[in-house]
Amino acid sequence: MNFDPQVFLDALTSANFRQGALTAIALTAVSQLTAVGIGLVLAVMRESRLRALRSASWTYVWIFRAIPTLVQLLFVWNALPQLFPALREEWFSPFLAAWVALSMNEGAYMAEIVRGGLLAIDEGQKLAGRALGMSPLSVFRRVTLPQLIRVIIPPTANEFITMLKITSLASAISLQELLTYTQQSISTTFRFAEFYAAAAIYYLVIVSVFMVVQAWLERRFRWTSQGRPASLVGGLTGLAGR
C-alpha cells in the first residue's frame, strides 16, 4: 500500500490545515447563528396576522431552498459586485461573501425547523401566559422561546454539522478553508490519500466537539430538578455515560 504516514502526520500538524479548520469553524458558527436569527424572524412572520408578512416569509423560503447553495455562493461573490459597485472594495472578502450566502440559504431551512418547533408547543402554554396578563412579547420571551429552543436543538445541531461541511463549498470562491488547503497541497504533491485523510480527521474532531456541546445543551433544557449539568464538563461526562 502506498500511504506515507509522515506526509499524513505533517499535513495533520501543519499550520495551513489548522488555519483552514479555524476558518471553517468560524464560518460555520457565524453563518449558523445568523441563520437561526433569520429563521426565527421568518417563522414568526409566517404566523403573522398580516398577509404581506406571511407571503414574504413563504417566498423567501421558496427561493432560498430552491436554488443550489453553490449558485447562491457564486452569485453573492461574483454577481453582487457587478450589480453593486460598492462591493468591489477590499472589505468584501470571500469570508464575508460566504457568510452572507450561507446564512441566507440556511435561514430558509431554519425557518421551517423553527416553524415546526412553534407548532409543537402546546397551545395551552400561550393561553396560560395570556390569562396571567402577560404581554405578547413577554409570553414569547418567557414561555414560548425556552420551549422552542428545547424542541429545535436536535434538528439545529444537524444543520450545524451540515453547515460545517457546506463551508467547503466556499473553496470555490477562494476562501482559504480546510478543503482549499487540502486541494492546494494535493496539486503540488499528488498525495491524495494522505491529505484527504488528514482533512477527514479534522472534520471528525470538529463534529465530535459539536456533539458534546449538543449533549450539554440538551441536558440544560431537560427541566428536571436532578441531573442538570452546571458546565460543559458535565456535558462531557453525560456524553460518555450514554
Place this chain on the structure above:
Amino acid sequence: MTFERPLLDHIETAAGDAAGPLIEAVDIHKRYGRNEVLRGVSFVVRRGDVRAVLGPSGSGKSTLLRCLALLEPIDAGEVRLEGRRLGVGEGRRGAVHLAERELARQRSEIGMVFQRFNLFPHMTALQNVMIGLTEVRRRPKSEARETAADMLARVGLAARSTFYPSELSGGQQQRVAIARALVMDPKVMLFDEPTSALDPELVGEVLTVMEELAREGMTMIVVTHEVGFAREAASLVTMMDEGQIVEDAPPNEFFEHPRHERTRRFLEAVR
C-alpha cells in the same frame, strides 16, 4: 389536607362593601365560523358567589369561560367586572376593541385555571407562581419569590417548590396552577373543568383547595362535572345546553326540583 392559614389575605364576603354584581355576562354571543357556540348568555355573579356551571360537552361552557377571561373576543354582548365593561374602550366613534396591552392588564385581574393545568414545563413550581408577579406586576424578584413561596405553602406544596411540573402529580400540578392564579390577587377565579384530567384519587385534594377558597369568600365560576362540588360548595348552579342557559338556581332547588326537562335528563345521566 388542612389549612393552617387562609388562602386569601383579605377575606371578602358577600356582606361586605356593595354585595352588587362583581362580574356580569350580558347577552354574550360567540361563533366559530358558522357554528354559534354561545347564543345569548346572561348572568350576574355577586361578590363571594360561587357559580357552578354544568352541562354536556359542546354546550359552550368552556367557551363562556374563555370569553369571560378575555382570551377570546366576543361577537356581541358585554362582559362587566365591577360595573366596568371589559375588552372595549371609548373610541372617538363609540366602543372600540382594546389594544392587546390593555387587554393584558384587564386579564391580570381575573384568575384562570385550566383543565390540563397548563403549567410552564421549563419552570419550577415556585417559578411558575412567581412569573406573573415579576412579568406582569413588575415586582422585584426577591419579593416575588417570597410571596410565591408563601402562596405555595398555603396550597400545601412548600416542599415541592423546586420541582418541575413533570415531577409533580396531576393534583399537585393543579394546586400549583391555582396558586399561580391566586398570587395575582384576582377579583374572580374561573375554573375550566379543573378536575377532569385528574386520576380519581387526586380529585379530592384539588376540590379541597377550591372548597376552602369558596369558604373564604372568593368569587368563583366553576365549569365542572363534579356534581358533589356543585351541591356542597356552590351558591348557584347553572345548566347550559346548546349555547344557552337553561336553568339557573341555588343548589338545593337545582338538584331537588329541577324545572327543566333538559336538566332532569342531565342529572339522571351523571348520577
